Amino acid sequence: MRVVVTRPQHSGERTVRRLAQMGHEALLLPLAEPVHHVAEAGRALLNTRGAIAVTSAEAIRTLASLGADLAPHLGRRLFAVGKVTAKEAADLGFSNIAMSEGGGAELATLISGHPASLGGNPLLYLAGSPRAPGFEAGLTELQLPFVTVECYRMHGITPENAVLRRLFTDARADAVLLYSHQTAQRFFGLPFVRENPEAFAETRFLCLSEAIAEAVPARMHSQTDIADMPNEDRLLSFLIQA
Incomplete structure (x- = not known):
């Protein structure tokens, strides 16, 4: 699966390595930096x-x-x-x-x-x-x-549209991992995301908790999964099930 990780650089690189070991194509999209x-x-x-x-x-x-x-x-x-x-x-x-x-x-x-x-x-x-x-x-x-x-x-980062096109329109993302409410708000608040809903029509949004899922727009709730415990092992288990 093609999975986008919305974590800061340091922790995100660790998650990318885990996903690669699981056989996924992992792509890092930091939306904040400490x-x-x-x-x-x-x-x-x-x-x-x-x-x-x-x-x-x-x-x-x-x-x-x-x-x-x-x-x-x-x-x-x-x-x-x-x-x-x-x-x-x-x-x-x-x-x-x-x-x-x-x-x-x-x-x-x-x-x-x-x-x-x-x-x-x-x-x-x-x-x-x-x-x-x-x-x-x-x-x-x-x-x-x-x-x-x-x-x-944590200071917010706004990625360039060229980066977002590479991640979401040049090839479809199967899943986006969301680790905090603030990051989810930043992601769905990006003009590119708001203006290109068709790019996310088949994307799953995997949330670490219910509080994070609250930031997912209502039209995408059917594409959202919430970990039953707020830890990465449970979050990544959705990718094993898939």
């Missing part, structure tokens, strides 16, 4: 004690830029969403990692089961912007104290 706020992350670590939470591997990549200044914090309890984020944290040197397989709400539930990990201190959430509200809402509902520090921001 800007890391390394100084803010460093100050947040210095000004807090106890556990850290991350819901994206991009936060771990921000921490990697701290170099030797990160060393005193590698023993802190780290709560992470997903095995990819957990692995990047382990590769960076974190030694006390707990992982949630679901999304932000599931991570909040996991943390509530380990209150001793907080050590009486607010949880430090190293977040990105924009982000889904589920994790912070879950912490609030569970009455878990936390402080949020934005350590990276």
Whole structure:
């Protein structure tokens, strides 16, 4: 199958490799790029004690830029969403990692089961912007104290029409992978996508969650599949079924 991946360059390249190993023709279309706020992350670590939470591997990549200044914090309890984020944290040197397989709400539930990990201190959430509200809402509902520090921001990218024609009209795309609500909004908001609906008449839109699928235009709902859990393994399983 011909599959378009709408992830940022770093994570998208990893997904492209996975798809190629599955026998698909994978094409990368980044619609956002991260800007890391390394100084803010460093100050947040210095000004807090106890556990850290991350819901994206991009936060771990921000921490990697701290170099030797990160060393005193590698023993802190780290709560992470997903095995990819957990692995990047382990590769960076974190030694006390707990992982949630679901999304932000599931991570909040996991943390509530380990209150001793907080050590009486607010949880430090190293977040990105924009982000889904589920994790912070879950912490609030569970009455878990936390402080949020934005350590990276995703800036939108508008691809040239020549790139979009190559991906969608020179040859049909069988599937488009959508990993965030903001990315889905950017994709369907592109003038090329709005003005060339016939190019997507047979394309499947594979969404990591229901919140992401909400950004798919109503006329394309019948072409949309939603992963039953918000992780890439479940998302890519649609391509195996096909």
